[in-house]
Amino acid sequence: MTNPIQCLLVDDKPLALDILADYVAQVPALHLAGSSQNPVEALNWVEERRIELIFLDIQMPQLTGLQFLQALNRRAQVVLTTAYAEHALTGFEHDVIDYLLKPIPFERFYQxxxxxxxxxxxxxxxxxxxYLFIKTEHRMQRVNLAEVLYLEGLQNYVLIHTATEKLLARQTISSLEASLPVAGFVRVHKSFIVALAHIxxxxxxxxxxxxxxxxxxxxxxxxxxRSAFYGRL
Known part of the structure; x- marks a missing residue:
């Protein structure tokens, strides 16, 4: 059986932590390694407790979620949780997995x-x-991964460059990245993912x-x- 994902909850509001902790308890794929109202304390736990996934609030007094992301420096994956939608684009520029708006339904948490x-x-x-299927303007289209040279993020769209054409997918680059095989592709920029075979x-x-x-x-x-990319090479 696959080891559960070690996750950490970070929110300055106790009720929000209680709700997320209850959600985590319902998902066998997750293990609650800790929860904290103090983002500075939470940063220290990332290394000590080998955290893989963080559910992170944006509006916190000691350190905002976006400041936390900068300090985290990609040492763990992040799902943002907030009552405000205006930070969504900035969050995805930091390569977060998802952006959950409060109040968070369990179904959306599970996604x-x-x-x-x-x-x-x-x-x-x-x-x-x-292969994978992408969402275009009016349909789902199959893309053979061997033909993909690189992907270019354009806000809420992704331009997929292949050897013969360009395809516009109605997805963010982070959501599409989650569907790509880790062995074949690497994120090298907030706006670019490249196929290792074509470098x-x-x-x-x-x-x-x-x-x-x-x-x-x-x-x-x-x-x-840069460091992660050269490590893959």
């Missing part, structure tokens, strides 16, 4: 857990499946993607993603 599972505990079928040259903070004809495509490597 976020499923996304986290796909990223943290991918099944053999998910890691080896050679031709890496030069400082630039990636050159091989194409069949014409000049190679050049993809930037963001500062926040």
């Amino acid at each position: 976020a857990v499923e996304k986290a599972q796909r990223r943290l505990r991918p099944t053999p079928a998910e890691t080896s499946r050679p 031709h040259i890496v030069e400082r903070s630039r990636i050159f993607i091989r194409v069949a004809a014409g000049e190679p495509r050049i993809i930037p490597v963001g500062d926040a993603y």
Whole structure:
């Protein structure tokens, strides 16, 4: 049986923590490693308790959720929880798994857990499946992963660049990333995911993607993603 995901709850309101703790108890895939009203304390727990997933409030007095994300520096995956919708785009720029608006229904919480599972505990079928289906403007379209060169985030859309065409998916880049096989793709920038098989040259903070004809495509490597990217190489 797969080990449960070690999760941490961070919110300055005790009632919000109680609700989330009750939700976690209902999901066998999760194990509650801790909960805290103090985000500074929670940051210290990330290393001590080997936290994998954090349910994080945005509006907190000592440290906002967005400041917490910057300090966390991608050491754990994050689901944001908040009563305010205006920070959603900023949250996804920090590569959060999901963004839950309070009051959070259990069904919506469970959807976020499923996304986290796909990223943290991918099944053999998910890691080896050679295709995915994307949401376009009016339909679902199959994309063969072997043909994908890179993905480019455009706010609430993703432009998928293949060897022969460009496809516009009605998804955020973070939600689409959760569907990609971890072994074949790597996030290198808040707006770009590249296929490892198509990387031709890496030069400082630039990636050159091989194409069949014409000049190679050049993809930037963001500062926040550089260490993880070079680790994958």
